[in-house]
Amino acid sequence: MTIQKIAYSVFVAFMASLFTLVSVNALSSSDPDDAADDDLDPITLEELAEHDGAESCWKAIHGRVYDVTDYVPDHPTEEDVVLEWCGREATEGWDNKRPGVPHSPRAEGLLEAYLIGRLVDEEGEPVEAATEDTDTVAERLSPAEDERLHRAMLGLPLDGRYRGVFIDRGVIQVNITFDLEDGHFTGLAYRHLAYRDDDYLAMEEGDDLYPVLVQYRQILERLEGQPVTAIFALYEPERVVDDVDGYTGATLRGAKVISAIRDALNRGVYAWP
Ligand code: HEM
Incomplete structure (x- = not known):
């Protein structure tokens, strides 16, 4: 085998593995959850709103609906903290158990057991969480903190x-x-x-x-x-x-x-x- 042939085979092998890598990556980056969501029962905001208390507490979180009635008594806070989010879009509460602090991966795992459907509008189209992009530093700051941050960034002394x-x-x-x-x-x-x-x-x-x-x-x-x-x-x-x-x-x-x-x-x- 000549040097050229060896070099050619190495090149082909390299390209083939590169192609495999790229395709595997492309496949895995499409979110399998998206496809799975189509199989979930569609639930409208109106239906969701009927389950707004301790006797039946449903919550929509990131487009999915969970019946967390059984979990409410086990939640590690006063019940009021979680009950106020029953029957509505609760992504904001979920992503901010304290301002800017989302629930842990362990909590995410628990949540899966209560999944009952996906949130849709009257036309049956998926409803995006309206609050998804509110979690910016600027919106979490009070006006006083915001002012301080700006002065600090500009090198101005803080009041x-x-x-x-x-x-x-x-x-x-x-x-x-x-x-x-x-x-x-x-x-x-x-x-x-x-x-x-x-x-x-x-x-x-x-x-x-x-x-x-x-x-x-x-x-x-x-x-x-x-x-x-x-x-x-x-x-x-x-x-x-x-x-x-x-x-x-x-x-x-x-x-x-x-x-x-x-x-x-x-x-x-x-x-x-
Ligand atoms: C959407 C409304 C909810 C609010 C406002 C909320 C708020 C809170 C707060 C204030 C804490 C304690 C503070 C802390 O650990 O840092 C907490 C902890 C926790 N919550 Fe929630 N919660 C909500 C819904 C849920 C749901 C539906 C589940 C599970 C099904 C859940 C599971 C947990 C767990 C496991 C913890 C312990 C800390 C952690 O793993 O993140 N919460 N939550």
């Missing part, structure tokens, strides 16, 4: 309460809280403000370090109502505080507040509004 810190081994403590409303600061306040043993929040006018507290407060007053990007002004303290000098070290304080705010933003929303 809510934030808390963040700048700390240095317990020596320096700047602990800040604020709310964001539509990306703007409100309710800015220090929860703790300390340097070594000096608790600035406990200081009173006349105390040596009281001007430092005034300065810290001015920083927050300057930010109140501003968009988040306003924190960059703190790098230039003369734009923010009245009294910038070596003693009060305004530049450095601004940097600590920026750090605490950025820490809060990195942590994410502490509580929703």
Whole structure:
């Protein structure tokens, strides 16, 4: 046998197996359930609607009708949860036992035992589940969640309460809280403000370090109502505080507040509004 003949035989064998694979695949991809459904008894929505309670509970799920009367007492929830779907198209309930969570394959298996027919309209045509395409992420989200998701996707800060810190081994403590409303600061306040043993929040006018507290407060007053990007002004303290000098070290304080705010933003929303 020449090399060409061997190559030719290998090629023919390869094509034959490819053909077999393709045909087997084509056969198996046609849903055998579709054909089997033609043998099921046709049941109209009107007939279905007559079985809407515990004494007789039928449900249409993905185009098929099930008499689940005997199963209702065994269902692992309060009976009301399943009874409200009797006598009607129940695909939505079946596919969303909790929002977005369908029943398990085990439950699918159980369901088969209660199959009694296929759902048809008055002309005898199959009825598709009207709710099949409602299971999208967007429709499961509440408007508030939807808004949050969109802001997160755009890289915008989410509205809510934030808390963040700048700390240095317990020596320096700047602990800040604020709310964001539509990306703007409100309710800015220090929860703790300390340097070594000096608790600035406990200081009173006349105390040596009281001007430092005034300065810290001015920083927050300057930010109140501003968009988040306003924190960059703190790098230039003369734009923010009245009294910038070596003693009060305004530049450095601004940097600590920026750090605490950025820490809060990195942590994410502490509580929703
Ligand atoms: C269409 C209306 C129905 C609703 C709203 C519904 C709802 C629920 C809920 C809330 C749970 C418990 C939560 C959970 O396991 O995560 C559950 C579990 C379950 N349900 Fe249903 N159910 C329905 C119909 C049925 C039917 C007709 C069957 C069976 C014939 C069934 C079988 C099961 C099983 C076996 C479980 C245990 C969890 C699982 O395997 O998914 N349910 N269902």
